[in-house]
Amino acid sequence: MTGLLAADNPFASPSPLPYELPPFEQIQVEHFAPAIEAGFAEHRAEVAAIAGNTAEASFENTIEALERSGELLDRVLEVFFALTSSDATPEIEALETEFSPRIAAHYDAISLDAELYDRIRKVYDQREQLGLTSEQQYLVERLELEFRLAGANLDETGKSTLKELNQLLASLDTRFVRNLQADTNDLAVVVDDPSALAGLAESEVQSAASAATDAGLPGKYRVTLPLYTGHPWLAQLRHRPLRQRIFEASRSRGVRGGDHDNQQTVLDSVRLRAQKAQLLGFKSHADLVAANSTAGSVAAIDERLRTLAVPAVRNAERELQVLQELVDEQQRAEGEEPFELAAWDWAYYAEQIRERDFQVDEAALRPYFEADRVLHNGVFFAANLLYGLTFEPREDLVGHHPECKIFEVFDADGTGLGLYILDLYARDIKRGGAWMSTYRQQNELNGQATVVFNVLNVPRPPQGSPTLLTFDELETLFHEFGHALHGLLAHVTYPHFGGTNVLRDFVEFPSQVNEMWMTHPTVLANYARHYETGEPLPEEQFAKLRAAKAFNQGFMTAEYLAASVLDMAWHKLSPQEAAEVTDVVQFERDALAEAGLLLETVPTRYSSTYFQHIFGGGYSAGYYGYIWSEVFDAASVEVFETAEDIRATGERFRRSILEPGGSRRPQELVREFLGADASIQPLLRRRGLDN
Incomplete structure (x- = not known):
C-alpha cells in the first residue's frame, strides 16, 4: 500500500535515522498532503481487511491487527501535529485548516465501523476464555470501552450526526488555538521607556529589547505573554502601571471583538460537546469524559474540588491580609496614600514577603539556574540518580527546529532506550505553554523505541548571554521531563499502552513526582551554581528555598481550582442549558x-477565551486531573523523602509506575508502589490545607 506515496517522499518508509527519528532535513511542507492522503488510504484498507475478515474474530486477527494498522498515517501525523504546535508557519496553518476536519472524519470512520466493532465485541465477550495475557485482556477491555464511548453502537443516523459534530469540533479547536496565538502576539506589551522595566534583571531587559527588534520595533521593549493569566515578570516590576498593563493585556485575550475573539468559539464548542454527549447517552460532556477516567464520576470530581476550595480560599484571604499590610506600610513610609492591592500587585508583594520572611530573592537566584547546567547537572543527573540513565549529545541529528537539542538515552546497562529532544525557546509561531510529545513510542509489537520531545517557551536571551531560568521555568522543565521519562522508560507490548497513553487524570502523576528533584538536596547542590563564578548556591539559601515552597499556596491552589471549576461548569451543561448561555464573561x-x-485579587489561572487546555488541548472536563494526580504524587513524594536508598526506590517507581504505561489500571499501579491506596492527607499537608 505504501506504493500510493512516491518513494522520494520522506514519509514513504520508516526513517533510517537512529530510533526512526524523522528526517527533518528532508521534510518539506509539500510532503505532508500526499503523505496524509496515502496514510488515509492505507489505513482504510487495513481496517477494511480486519473488519471484512471472514475468519472467526480472534485476538490476533482483530485486536493485534488493529494495533499494527495505520503506521504510515501515524508517521506523518506525529510530525505534522508537532509542527502545528511548535513551528506553525502560515503554510502549516493552511494545511491544518484543510486537514483537521478530515483527520477527525477519518478516525470517526474507524471508531464507527459497525463490522469492526462487532469483531472487537466478539473478542471482548470471550476474553476470559482465550488464554490472553493480562495486558492483552486489558487491551481488549479498553478498546471495547473506547469504541463504545466513541459511538460504535449508534445507529446509522446517530453515526452520521456524530461524524458531523466531530468535524465541527475539530475545526473549532483549530480556530480557538489560532485565535489565541494571534491575539497573544498582538497583545504583547510594548514599552518605550526602559525606566518602566526597573526591577528586571539586565538579561530580561535585553530579552525584551531583542523581542522588540525581532518584531520590527528597534529601540523599544516587548513583553510577550505566557499562556496563563499572570506573568513571571510581575514579581519583579516596580512600575505599577506596567504591571497593570501586562495583567490586563493577558486577561483581555479573546474578548476584544474582531477576528481573534474566542467568545463565540467557546460557546459553539460547549454546545456541540453537550450535543455529542447526549447523542452518546450521557447527561453532559463532563459525564462522558468521567466515564473513561480514574475519578469515575462527575460527583467524585466535584467533591474533590469542593473539599479543597474552602481551605484554599481561606489561606488566600490570609495571604491577602499579609500583602495588604505590606502595601500599607510601604506607602505610608513613602508619604503616599495606601492603595488596595490588585491582582497585578499580588506577585510583586508576595515576592517581597518571600524575601522578608524566607530571605529568598527569586531574581537573585536566577544566576544559579543557567539552563544548560540545569539540564545536564540537574534534570539528567536526577534521572541517573534514580534510574541509572545517561544522556549523550547527538549533534549529528536534527530536530524539528534548528534550536532543538538532541540526546541519545542509555539505560544503566548501556542499552539504548531512545532519543530525547528539547525545544526550549519561545517563538511567535509556537503556541504558548509547555508540553511533551513523541515521534515514536516504545512497543514490542512493532519493535520500536521512544523518540520523545519537550517543548517550553523560555524567552530567548540576547546573543552571547546565558539563559537564566526563573523558578517557574525551572519547575516546568523538571515537570515536562517527568513526562519524557514516562515515555522513555515505558516497556509495553502494544502501542495503545505506550508511555503517557494512560487515563488523562493519571498522566500528570509521574511528571509531578519528578518536580521534587528540583529542590532535593543532592540534586540541587549538583546544578545550582552561579553561572559566572561557579559558586554553589549557599546551603542556607537552598534550605530557605525548600521552606519557601509552602509559601503562597493559598493563591496558587485557588487560581488552579478556579480554572478547574470553570472547566467543569462549562462541561456539565446539558444541550438545553448550553444553548441558553450567551455571555461568556458572565457565565x-x-x-x-x-x-x-x-x-478579584486571585483570578482564575485561565479564563475561558484563553483556556487552551480545554478548548484546544484535549483537556476538556479534565483540567481537574492535575490535582487528582497530585494526590498520588504527594503520597509518592513522601515515600521518596523517607527512603534510605533512593536508587532502589527509583527502580521500584520505574517498575510499578513508569514501565507499565497504560497497560494496567492506575489504581493497581499506585497501590503496588505505595503498598496501599493513596491518601489525600499528604496533598493537604503539602499545600497547607490541613489546618
Missing part, C-alpha cells in the same frame, strides 16, 4: 461565584 463569573472562588 464565568457566575460559575466562580457559586464555587466561592470569585476573588
Whole structure:
C-alpha cells in the first residue's frame, strides 16, 4: 500500500535515522498532503481487511491487527501535529485548516465501523476464555470501552450526526488555538521607556529589547505573554502601571471583538460537546469524559474540588491580609496614600514577603539556574540518580527546529532506550505553554523505541548571554521531563499502552513526582551554581528555598481550582442549558461565584477565551486531573523523602509506575508502589490545607 506515496517522499518508509527519528532535513511542507492522503488510504484498507475478515474474530486477527494498522498515517501525523504546535508557519496553518476536519472524519470512520466493532465485541465477550495475557485482556477491555464511548453502537443516523459534530469540533479547536496565538502576539506589551522595566534583571531587559527588534520595533521593549493569566515578570516590576498593563493585556485575550475573539468559539464548542454527549447517552460532556477516567464520576470530581476550595480560599484571604499590610506600610513610609492591592500587585508583594520572611530573592537566584547546567547537572543527573540513565549529545541529528537539542538515552546497562529532544525557546509561531510529545513510542509489537520531545517557551536571551531560568521555568522543565521519562522508560507490548497513553487524570502523576528533584538536596547542590563564578548556591539559601515552597499556596491552589471549576461548569451543561448561555464573561463569573472562588485579587489561572487546555488541548472536563494526580504524587513524594536508598526506590517507581504505561489500571499501579491506596492527607499537608 505504501506504493500510493512516491518513494522520494520522506514519509514513504520508516526513517533510517537512529530510533526512526524523522528526517527533518528532508521534510518539506509539500510532503505532508500526499503523505496524509496515502496514510488515509492505507489505513482504510487495513481496517477494511480486519473488519471484512471472514475468519472467526480472534485476538490476533482483530485486536493485534488493529494495533499494527495505520503506521504510515501515524508517521506523518506525529510530525505534522508537532509542527502545528511548535513551528506553525502560515503554510502549516493552511494545511491544518484543510486537514483537521478530515483527520477527525477519518478516525470517526474507524471508531464507527459497525463490522469492526462487532469483531472487537466478539473478542471482548470471550476474553476470559482465550488464554490472553493480562495486558492483552486489558487491551481488549479498553478498546471495547473506547469504541463504545466513541459511538460504535449508534445507529446509522446517530453515526452520521456524530461524524458531523466531530468535524465541527475539530475545526473549532483549530480556530480557538489560532485565535489565541494571534491575539497573544498582538497583545504583547510594548514599552518605550526602559525606566518602566526597573526591577528586571539586565538579561530580561535585553530579552525584551531583542523581542522588540525581532518584531520590527528597534529601540523599544516587548513583553510577550505566557499562556496563563499572570506573568513571571510581575514579581519583579516596580512600575505599577506596567504591571497593570501586562495583567490586563493577558486577561483581555479573546474578548476584544474582531477576528481573534474566542467568545463565540467557546460557546459553539460547549454546545456541540453537550450535543455529542447526549447523542452518546450521557447527561453532559463532563459525564462522558468521567466515564473513561480514574475519578469515575462527575460527583467524585466535584467533591474533590469542593473539599479543597474552602481551605484554599481561606489561606488566600490570609495571604491577602499579609500583602495588604505590606502595601500599607510601604506607602505610608513613602508619604503616599495606601492603595488596595490588585491582582497585578499580588506577585510583586508576595515576592517581597518571600524575601522578608524566607530571605529568598527569586531574581537573585536566577544566576544559579543557567539552563544548560540545569539540564545536564540537574534534570539528567536526577534521572541517573534514580534510574541509572545517561544522556549523550547527538549533534549529528536534527530536530524539528534548528534550536532543538538532541540526546541519545542509555539505560544503566548501556542499552539504548531512545532519543530525547528539547525545544526550549519561545517563538511567535509556537503556541504558548509547555508540553511533551513523541515521534515514536516504545512497543514490542512493532519493535520500536521512544523518540520523545519537550517543548517550553523560555524567552530567548540576547546573543552571547546565558539563559537564566526563573523558578517557574525551572519547575516546568523538571515537570515536562517527568513526562519524557514516562515515555522513555515505558516497556509495553502494544502501542495503545505506550508511555503517557494512560487515563488523562493519571498522566500528570509521574511528571509531578519528578518536580521534587528540583529542590532535593543532592540534586540541587549538583546544578545550582552561579553561572559566572561557579559558586554553589549557599546551603542556607537552598534550605530557605525548600521552606519557601509552602509559601503562597493559598493563591496558587485557588487560581488552579478556579480554572478547574470553570472547566467543569462549562462541561456539565446539558444541550438545553448550553444553548441558553450567551455571555461568556458572565457565565464565568457566575460559575466562580457559586464555587466561592470569585476573588478579584486571585483570578482564575485561565479564563475561558484563553483556556487552551480545554478548548484546544484535549483537556476538556479534565483540567481537574492535575490535582487528582497530585494526590498520588504527594503520597509518592513522601515515600521518596523517607527512603534510605533512593536508587532502589527509583527502580521500584520505574517498575510499578513508569514501565507499565497504560497497560494496567492506575489504581493497581499506585497501590503496588505505595503498598496501599493513596491518601489525600499528604496533598493537604503539602499545600497547607490541613489546618
